[in-house]
């Protein structure tokens with residue numbers, strides 16, 4: 001029985017089209033849906049939080065890069081509290097790692113960082129308040145001890161304005177340490193080699 005030439009042509013076209021689609025999606029590293037044979041994701045990024053009930057997370061999405069499938073939970077908004085906590089963690093860790101004898105550049109960097117933070121901090125109300133806090137409490141970063149005590153003090157100024165408990169600053173070194181890091185590979189701030197000055 002001879003086949004209908006139009007049917008053969010249509011089937012061939014479909015095969016070619018599927019192959020091209022597959023090749024293209026591999027090439028640009030995207031898969032709209034996980035392929036059935038996909039491996040277990042190496043990691044997944046989660047952003048869910050019980051405080052986000054009014055902003056339910058969107059459906060998870062997937063993308064594939066070479067032979068790894070990534071599962072990405074769609075972003076839910078970050079709360080002011082989460083942002084604050086993360087930022088204070090960053091700042092106190094920076095202060096713990098700040099050198100005992102900072103270079104002029106390092107002192108300039110932390111002053112600038114605080115100034116920039118007071119302008120671009122993602123919570124406008126907090127940024128505006130922090131600007132006032134900085135005006136009344138100019139950055140003191142002559143040494144590691146001075147900078148971490150200054151930061152503890154300004155954090156307490158913010159705490160007080162929010163009705164939060166005042167942290168005992170003599171305990172700041174017990175609360176905040178340097179970044180855990182093998183072979184001192186993260187001690188960028190402790191090294192003057194990466195800065196051209198002093």
Ligand SMILES: Cc1cc2nc3c(=O)[nH]c(=O)nc-3n(C[C@H](O)[C@H](O)[C@H](O)COP(=O)(O)OP(=O)(O)OC[C@H]3O[C@@H](n4cnc5c(N)ncnc54)[C@H](O)[C@@H]3O)c2cc1C
Nearest residue numbers: 080081084085087088125126129130152153155156158167
């Ligand atoms: C620059 C900045 C300005 C902010 N301004 C505002 C604002 O105007 N309005 C607002 O609603 N929120 C503001 N926030 C957020 C707010 O400060 C808190 O981060 C947030 O309310 C969450 O508080 P928390 O109780 O989890 O502890 P956080 O204040 O985030 O502190 C995290 C942890 O740091 C430790 N800690 C607390 N105080 C000190 C201290 N003085 N020194 C060292 N360690 C300490 C404690 O162990 C605490 O659990 C601001 C955050 C930042 C970084």
